Amino acid sequence: MKKNVLIIGAGGVAQVAAFKAAMHNDVLGDINIASRTVSKCQSIIAGMLDKKVLKRPGILVAHELDATDIEATKALIRRTRSQIVINAGSAFLNMGVLRACLDTGAAYIDTAIHEDPAKVCETPPWYGNYEWKHREECERKGVTAVLGAGFDPGVVNAYAALAAGSYFDRIDSIDIIDVNAGSHGRYFATNFDPEINFREFTGTVWSWQGRQWTGNTMFEVKRTDDLPVVGTHTTYLTGHDELHSLSANLDVPDIRFWMGFSEHYINVFTVLNKLGLLSEKPVTTAEGDEVVPLKLVKAVLPDPVSLAPDYTGKTFIGDLIRGTHNGVERELLVYNISDHEEAFAETSSQAISYTAGVPAVAAAILIARGEWDCHHMVNVEELPPVPFIELLGRMGLPTRIRDARGDRAFDPAEFRRERKAARSGA
Amino acid sequence: MKKNVLIIGAGGVAQVAAFKAAMHNDVLGDINIASRTVSKCQSIIAGMLDKKVLKRPGILVAHELDATDIEATKALIRRTRSQIVINAGSAFLNMGVLRACLDTGAAYIDTAIHEDPAKVCETPPWYGNYEWKHREECERKGVTAVLGAGFDPGVVNAYAALAAGSYFDRIDSIDIIDVNAGSHGRYFATNFDPEINFREFTGTVWSWQGRQWTGNTMFEVKRTDDLPVVGTHTTYLTGHDELHSLSANLDVPDIRFWMGFSEHYINVFTVLNKLGLLSEKPVTTAEGDEVVPLKLVKAVLPDPVSLAPDYTGKTFIGDLIRGTHNGVERELLVYNISDHEEAFAETSSQAISYTAGVPAVAAAILIARGEWDCHHMVNVEELPPVPFIELLGRMGLPTRIRDARGDRAFDPAEFRRERKAARSGA
Incomplete structure (x- = not known):
């Protein structure tokens, strides 16, 4: 209907x-x-x-x-x-x-x-x-x-559910990794509204570690991974929505979110933040005018929507999951690669949108x-993850998995075999 | 009187x-x-x-x-x-x-x-x-x-006049070097009004080279010198007042001004400048307010006067002069070292003021x-340089010279001997 x-x-x-x-x-x-x-x-x-x-x-x-x-x-x-x-x-x-x-x-x-x-x-x-x-x-x-x-939150939550019901009988950690390996060709820009974007990075970075909430500051903790297609990237522990439901819905001690930033991005962010230019609190100029610094920064940065036509390169978003399957240690990476130019050709938007x-x-x-x-x-x-992941594959967001057996397209038949094996304890 | x-x-x-x-x-x-x-x-x-x-x-x-x-x-x-x-x-x-x-x-x-x-x-x-x-x-x-x-312009002009009348019979180049090797202990600050300060660095850098005006951009040309007291510093070709009179009043083919900047200063300046935050032209925020970016930047930076009590370290300002004396190649550095804390103790201001x-x-x-x-x-x-330089020495700004014979306090008697020798062609 x-x-x-x-x-x-x-x-x-x-x-x-x-x-x-x-x-x-x-x-x-x-x-x-x-x-x-x-x-x-x-x-x-x-x-x-x-x-x-x-x-x-x-x-x-x-x-x-x-x-x-x-x-x-x-x-x-x-x-x-x-x-x-x-x-x-x-x-x-x-x-x-x-x-x-x-x-x-x-x-x-x-x-x-x-x-x-x-x-x-x-x-x-x-x-x-x-x-x-x-x-x-x-x-x-x-x-x-x-x-x-x-996608994150969303598809990465489905990836976690997929793993929890089949590929693992015990999950020790889920590390969600989000890397935009694309380029917009500008000196500096945010990929969505700067007011919302910078809010993610100016407060406490919450992560779920050892079954409890842990606080860090932005850019305090980082990791480097060799990722499919996009290659080696450094990502930083970042507060993000999905941790706040996955920690309640899955029995997993460590759930973390890692976002990729270039050194250039971090440098510009740090300068603006340290100078107080990302503040939402108004300051008074020598002329007596009240100005909210973040609103001026937003005004001088490129409009995120204007970046799409020139965007090149790819995004990587995936879940790196560690645990055991029938008592044997296992590591699984479930992920998607999207291409900025292909996304633009189809929907006049870049891959992040x-x-x-x-x-x-x-x-x-x-x-x-x-x-x-x-x-x-x-x-x-x-919710059941497989219909979602299969449908996304047909809609332009294919899922791949990488583990000890190699890197391959997600296969529902393989998933069903894994789930059956997990249920029978084989 | x-x-x-x-x-x-x-x-x-x-x-x-x-x-x-x-x-x-x-x-x-x-x-x-x-x-x-x-x-x-x-x-x-x-x-x-x-x-x-x-x-x-x-x-x-x-x-x-x-x-x-x-x-x-x-x-x-x-x-x-x-x-x-x-x-x-x-x-x-x-x-x-x-x-x-x-x-x-x-x-x-x-x-x-x-x-x-x-x-x-x-x-x-x-x-x-x-x-x-x-x-x-x-x-x-x-x-x-x-x-x-x-001091610059001012004392450095007197140093040039001093050299032109005595220590040299032909001057090939005058490089005025200004290094603030002090620290104000803040993340970032300008030493005087940011509106005036940044203006020095956002336009064409004019220098006098080969007896003509040469245009560069800021931070395009640099040099590194081992300077007395403050040690090794990198300085950048900068537009400055004194070049615009010395080039007319002295017969010297190359007159340049070099200012010291830390990499941190250059980084912050570059980020602000590239983002358009040093502009004097108003921009309009999403809320429809007109804001002059430079005026907001001024408002978030520390008031330069507030830096003085915490300022430590020293300033170096001097003229590095190359040419000949009776046909022999000569290099002379005429300079002053000032101390931020001593300046503050005497006048409640730092050494730059x-x-x-x-x-x-x-x-x-x-x-x-x-x-x-x-x-x-x-x-x-x-104007006659010696009374000025002698008086400054008694007022807290002593002049020193460094050449092949060593590093020593400026001595008017030595100057008079040099001038006499220059005039007699000895």
Whole structure:
């Protein structure tokens, strides 16, 4: 049964979601795009028509919406008869959009955790501060809410679930590694809104180690790995959404997130941070004007969306999992490689938006098909991973695995053999 | 005859000038300090009284003055019966203060070249754009105007004049080297107003090479020298005032200015400059506010005056001169070493303000004594260097020389022997 979709937001991730939803409008129905700036939605739709991405003749509509206005959001959901809402707007909007879904019964999907603009790096687990407070209401109302259904969080959670149910009988550690080995050709730029981007790095870095939350500072802990395709990269222990659900849902003592940064990126970040130019607190100039430094930095940096046409190279995102299988030590790397230029050719966005936007649409398709329409609130690792990973493979995000037996495409048949072996204890 | 002094400005250089003028109020008369913010002048005077710096009982007065108001400046000169004006205010004020001196007959002294706020690094020679346009009027009215009487420009010009008249019969090159080997203990700070400081480095670097103006970019050309006391330092070809008069007044094919910067300083400067954060042109934030990036950077950096109490280490400023003496190749280094903590103990300012402020007062004393009261407009190299250098030695800025015969204090008797030998061609 086809289900109408409402996409909230008009940035890079929303654009990818819109393109991909249109490519699957045999399963999904009308595609609605809503943002405070309706011209951005219209321009996404113009791009979709240019590229003729609709699989079947269908409806594409741009809407002006201030998603902080919950009543307006509910009215739009009802008016468009949307049964699935993909929230690809600002992380500051999540709780309002979730409320609109709870009140209208629409399924809710997002790709990043809720944030309060006034708080940076809150007490873990982060999902406990906002999202999970609505779990009981979702359950009672039978509303499906899939939290963090991008790539990281999202696909990396499914990779963890995949490993936990088959390739391992005991997992000792999950290290999620995210490397953008691409180049935008500018002196310096962030890949998404600088205000959100820098927030990830200015507070405490929380990781799950020895079954408890451990605090570090950014760039304090690093590792170097020889990764498939992209080669050797140094990554840094970083606070990230998925740790805050995986630590609760899986019985794994060490779960860490590692993000790759060039020395140049770290240098520029450090200079700006040390000088106080990443602060959200206003300073007063000699002329008596109040200025928020971070807002000026945002104004002088390139608009992230403007980087896409020139982006070259690839991204690597994967889970490095260590543990035992039938008592034997095992190491498994489950990962995806995406290409910036290929992503741009298909969706007019670079691979960072692509890897976040495609999984959200895959989740919507699985909800529409019933496989993930669970009628309660879940994080991705609580849902069956194989249909998701298989579907993503067909949608442009293929999964590969590397272990002692070599590097190969993910094979569901192999997975089923592993799972059977794990269950029989063989 | 005692001459009353009006000091314009209330920053670090003005403070040193006020302290030093008070220490010589047997030659100078009343000491007047004028600034837009009269409380800064009052606080300088309070510091002078605390340190009991007046040599004899005398008059110290703080005045509120907007020195862009020429009529107000003239009125203050007349009311205070000032015969010497030391302009230690912003480089943007020079031409207005000079006009006030031309109209009242007071002698004019400054320590830095005039700048137009709207222009960065104008066509050389810089003095030709503003100051020298008033040469004829100074001559006609008999007004003494000593341009650039700080350390650099100033004392380094006197060092060049010293060498040209005695130690050399032909000079091939003068390399002026300025190294602050001190530490303020902060992550990053400029030693004077960031708005003026960064202007020196964002435009074309002009140097005098092969008897013509040569353009480079900042940090493009560097040299490394083993310098007395401060040791080995890398310095960078930098545009600077004194080149623009020495090239006209001395017959020397190569005259260059080299300033020392740590790699850390260059890194921070480069990041800010590349991101556009040193721009004086306003940018518009996402919220629609207009912000001048450089004014925000100034607001987040430490106030230069606040650095003085914690400053440690020394400064080196000198002229490395190469040429021939009676046909024999010769190399001579004429230099001063100043100590930040000693400067602070004496004048509550660090050595960078000290080295700029003391020579301006020495020039005022020489004008009061008649030795430099030349009744026209000059740059320092046009005046007799020895009385200046000798006086500076007694005022806290001793000169040393280093050549093939070793490193020693400057000795006027040696200078006279050299000059005699040069004149006789021996």
